[in-house]
Amino acid sequence: MALEEYKRKRDFGKTSEPEGAVKDTGKSVYVIQKHQASHLHWDLRLEFDGVLKSWAVPKEPPVKEGEKRLAVETEDHPIDYASFQGQIPEGEYGAGKVEIWDKGNFKLIERTADKILIEINGKRLSGQYYLVKFPKIGPKNWLFFKKKT
Ligand code: MN
Numbered sequence: 001m002a003l004e005e006y007k008r009k010r011d012f013g014k015t016s017e018p019e020g021a022v023k024d025t026g027k028s029v030y031v032i033q034k035h036q037a038s039h040l041h042w043d044l045r046l047e048f049d050g051v052l053k054s055w056a057v058p059k060e061p062p063v064k065e066g067e068k069r070l071a072v073e074t075e076d077h078p079i080d081y082a083s084f085q086g087q088i089p090e091g092e093y094g095a096g097k098v099e100i101w102d103k104g105n106f107k108l109i110e111r112t113a114d115k116i117l118i119e120i121n122g123k124r125l126s127g128q129y130y131l132v133k134f135p136k137i138g139p140k141n142w143l144f145f146k147k148k149t
Pocket of ligand 1: 035037041042043056094
């Protein structure tokens with residue numbers, strides 16, 4: 001998907017978000033940003049194919065087994081976004097405060113078109129996690145949960 005949608009939605013003269021570019025870090029970056037926009041949500045981002053694949057999670061992300069969260073696919077973000085924190089100004093896309101809620105990296109275990117299994121190595125989230133497509137309620141909907149051990 002690259003970054004066209006990300007760039008189209010933002011005015012980099014007004015927001016301090018990074019313009020960024022597609023690049024591979026080789027580190028499998030993982031980050032969750034708490035985003036106090038019109039609705040509070042958490043943005044889960046995982047490095048794949050030189051960008052951060054992104055999902056908006058409307059409730060606090062699952063720290064333990066048995067908690068399932070809706071995760072709505074959003075536009076790819078640049079890798080540089082992983083270190084972004086700050087205030088997106090009023091009137092701009094996603095206006096509100098962004099802070100890093102968790103950060104680290106992940107190991108890919110399995111990835112198909114409708115399922116991703118990863119081992120997350122963060123501070124709040126750690127262990128194996130599933131992202132599984134949940135098209136029943138819409139094409140961009142996934143479920144995000146910790147694998148039962
Ligand atoms: Mn967001």
